[in-house]
Amino acid sequence: MATTPSFFETPAPAGLTGIKAWLLTHDHKRLGLMYLWAVLFWFALALVIGLLLRLELMTMGRTIMSAGVYNSAFTLHGVIMIFLFVIPGIPAIFGNFFLPIQLGTDDVFFPRLNLLSWYLYILGGLLAIVSLFTAGGFPDTGWTFYVPFSIGTKHNVPMTVFAAFILGMSSMLTGLNFITTVHRKRSPNMGWMQIPLFTWSLYATAWVQVLATPVISITLLLVIAERLLNIGLFDPGRGGDPILYQHLFWMYSHPAVYVMILPGMGVVSEIIPTFSRKAIFGYKAIVFSSMGIAIAGSLVWAHHMYTSGMSDTAIFVFSLLTFLVAIPTAVKVFSWVSTLYKASIEMSPPLLYALIFIYLFSVGGLTGLVLGAAGPDIHVHDTHFVVAHFHFTMFGGTGFAFFAALHFWWPKMFGIMYNFRRAYIAATLTTVGFLFHYVPMFILGMMGMPRRSYDYLPQFAQGNALATVGGILLFTGIALMLVNLLLSFRSRIAAPANPWGGCTLEWTVPSPPPLHNFLRQPDIQDYPYDFTEILRKS
């Protein structure tokens, strides 16, 4: 087979050279990689901040930082992890790179908007950095920016909030691009029920991004107006309503957790059948559950507010809806596990990460049931139980899906393979560290330890010390994982076009893919997870 030049060797638009070939590119694959490095930078930074927070909590009283620094540090950790890592992570990197290929097309519908959204992402990140060092320093409000505290504090809230606003624009443009690409640029031979599940999950996510992000954008602008113009919309001292802010905030931020998790579920739905060499169990159920989660997940926001003082009727309704959103999630977990039944399973680092995802995410989801129940939530609301719960879903869930995606598509993106042994060691270390880090927090929360606490009562000392040991292990594991991936650039072991035996379209093109992805119009399988051809060849 004659080798075709990869997208690394072919700039788009043609004629661009050197750094310009990257900074002015319209190629979705180059943009995916540009997102990859930017997102990894932010992830590493927020990870280090998380470790420092954990070290501070290792012992009672002051350990390594003052209360003021601690308060800004947990805000920074949250803002970066949410707005710069978890929300954009999988869609902006792997979505940009693989959505057009999985649809059998050459690029997204609006390549220039795609470039713009990358610049907005970078701008939002830079603004967050600038706000660290200007006008009172980084906010000490928590990533939720609750009023009236966020209106009164002297820290630089407006700039950070504006950074989040810009990042919202970036993710809306990405969402818009994905929706239009799925509708208008999909291969003419591909019907809706032939779309791979990763792309389906991005499609569901994109709708939430486009519809819910404007709510937070407007809310954040209102916070800025409140601070700069004193309009008194949220300030009870002027007849404003702080609970209104919480409704507006969570009206976006709860759907946003599905923006965070759905793409991760999409990744797992690709990996499990590939390494099982077997059709995904219940393709349609998974598709509909993605859309079901996107819709129902938009109607449960006030379950963050059971203690806020809103009416009991509201608590009744939101608690009921919250339990209903658990069903489509359960359906997905059952489908993944059933896919393994009578399969032909080959263990590999991506599969290991995906299996760990199923376990950790299930813990996160099931402890969410405790929080969705009106009575039990009152006891553990705003405690470390909640901290553990959302780290199990966002980190054990989306984070591990992100790691799985990195290991799954790394050979496709760069055409090189990493060391498996180190990848397994890193995955094990990360998981053990993860459990020792977060399980004690469940217990601390049940004992009543509030979240966002710089210091704590003596009865919480043991659990915090244990959690810090886990945190250090976790950090080491992730560092090893990233180093292992980076070392693959030195050893440069070439990866074949289809190293795993996958049957979606990205595995039919060379690794790394050529500029226009396909050399000819690709054949679309009637059913996207039909492994007969792969099995015949093996």
Place this chain on the structure above:
Amino acid sequence: MDPVVGIDRAFWYILVVSAIFLTGITLVMIYFVVRYRRSRHPQPADIRGNWQLEVLWTVIPTVIALSMFAVGWKSYTGLRAVPAGAVQIEVLAQMFSWIFVYANDKESENLLVVPEHTPIKLNINSLDVIHSFSLPAFRVKADAVKGLPTYVWFQSGDPGEFDIMCAEYCGIGHSKMLAKLKVVPRGEYDAWLEREEQ
């Protein structure tokens, strides 16, 4: 029924059912991965779904989830229904302390004294930003929002000391915004109420 019992029952009901689910899913997953590994099972079966099974695992979790909702809601109503004759105490939250005002206008800071075996109703308000009154021993918590009066109630039991914390992040002194609840015999409570100094 004491609301604490209701909350704990709902809590453990949800947690135990969840633990059973989690253990089952995990064991089945590990079994499949080992049993159907490629070296032992090179030829996969072509199974794409099973609608009876899919209906079953949609309906059963729905029923279980609704039962969890119901126990959770029922335990919550226990937190809201204040028995008649409860001792009423005003609670004011401020950066960074708790002020308690009793019926005879006696005030105390960071120390809440209540009589034993009596329903206690705390009327909560804030003087500045949002705080949250958290008394984990009695499973109660309520945000203190300026301009939005709210309440919690609990049944004080035997004499003892319990921690009160601020659960809603409120600034630099958030973690130091602590108070003590002292449950004392009736006579001691009456004497304490009448005492001038604090």
